[in-house]
């Protein structure tokens with residue numbers, strides 16, 4: 055029983071507006087720049103399989119995954135826009151992959167060129183993680199071009215993995231040290247219809263935390279929580295360990311629950327989702343608060359300046375939340391997709407589309423931490439400026455593939471209802487049974503909250519519009535008449551009585567100050583400003599460098615304003631600056647002579663685009 059189906063991104067043309075701009079930048083600048091950086095660092099060259107000791111650019115164990123995610127991104131772009139340069143690069147790479155695949159289907163650069171004797175011997179060598187990304191790329195390329203030689207090659211590799219791991223159980227470990235292949239195998243199953251790939255995905259899930267071999271293979275990562283191997287997955291109810299690994303695992307669990315109806319997996323996913331989003335997630339949708347192990351720590355332990363919150367972790371939360379939405383239409387899942395998308399994910403990319411954050415802190419204090427990332431008192435701090443490539447460069451091609459396929463988050467549907475989850479300007483065209491449905495959204499969202507929707511070809515069906523969890527006031531008109539129905543689980547449903555239905559949704563986007571759960575001690579006495587789905591921050595560039603001197607007025611008096619170079623309006627809000635004392639003792643009686651000041655809030659995702667600067671999301675508040 056599949057109650058709810060995904061609308062593929064390829065059905066969605068984002069032809070203007072916020073996401074259109076990001077997609078244009080992605081295909082014109084970002085994908086090309088990532089290619090250049092990967093070319094310079096030898097990642098693509100490694101696919102020629104000709105590296106020898108003494109040559110530069112020794113292949114790394116995760117190079118396959120970097121290249122594969124770049125390929126997956128390129129395939130998504132190609133599916134929507136012909137691009138001879140991208141296609142040529144793809145054909146070249148696919149040619150190299152096919153040429154260097156081994157007889158038995160195995161494919162891995164590092165373990166063919168550098169350590170062939172150690173193939174499938176090391177749980178932490180990322181082989182199956184790389185395989186998963188290659189499989190995802192192959193599925194994407196097949197969908198984009200209809201050419202199947204990459205897909206056929208990856209089916210052979212998946213068959214090799216099934217033989218070695220499931221049938222022969224030859225390797226000294228049962229499950230990969232970095233999840234990813236599980237969700238990729240579900241994609242391969244959906245693309246080919248071959249049940250054996252779904253079986254293999256489920257097998258890997260069933261082995262995790264259940265197979266005696268794995269603890270012995272922990273190596274330097276002795277805590278089995280790091281890889282979510284501390285319990286069988288059906289008994290995992292709190293998010294543990296490395297956050298990206300966790301997000302990919304939970305996504306695969308939700309996928310298999312969706313495909314098989316497995317109730318235990320579903321229950322575990324619901325608990326994991328609640329644990330993350332109610333206790334272990336930043337206001338930005340970032341997760342994984344600790345650099346140590348790039349991991350979850352404890353409930354409500356969400357420090358701001360040291361927030362690790364890897365860009366890939368925000369992406370994995372988006373993947374997981376969207377899969378939960380397929381299992382159960384509930385606005386809180388789409389709310390989390392939106393929160394992560396506009397904040398902790400988008401902050402990973404610079405406004406010019408060229409550079410990336412791996413970590414996305416919620417506070418930068420240049421004075422305290424210095425301008426480098428050297429260890430201070432045992433703490434390594436996030437870098438204050440984005441860079442074009444990292445040694446461990448998982449995030450950049452993960453950003454490009456998500457932006458290229460962001461239309462996928464727009465809507466889902468069943469036989470009776472079209473559920474509209476995200477508001478993005480563009481047109482979706484697809485088939486429900488024998489009805490050709492067109493859904494058009496005209497909006498500047500999230501610059502403002504006005505959304506005009508036109509639905510054609512859905513006569514007799516319902517359109518269910520998500521009223522975001524952040525929204526306290528809205529109006530909805532259907533054919534000019536107010537719709538009175540209250541939202542149910544976050545959605546207002548409207549009957550489509552005609553061949554063409556026009557809806558006008560107005561979401562109140564007034565800025566609000568939010569406080570955190572008192573158990574999040576890092577945010578005590580502070581407030582964060584949010585406008586619509588977008589979290590804002592204050593940056594030194596607008597406050598003479600000194601954001602830590604600021605207080606915001608808790609009786610928020612705010613106005614919005616367009617600022618050149620900012621993709622969304624900035625918010626000016628009343629507040630004060632605390633005067634700095636005369637030289638001498640830094641402590642003094644609490645003073646009242648605060649200097650009134652208008653604070654400038656910019657979208658959090660746009661921070662660190664105007665040079666190095668202090669930054670704060672949670673600003674001390676005074677009434």
Ligand code: ZN
Nearest residue numbers: 364366448449
């Ligand atoms: Zn990453």
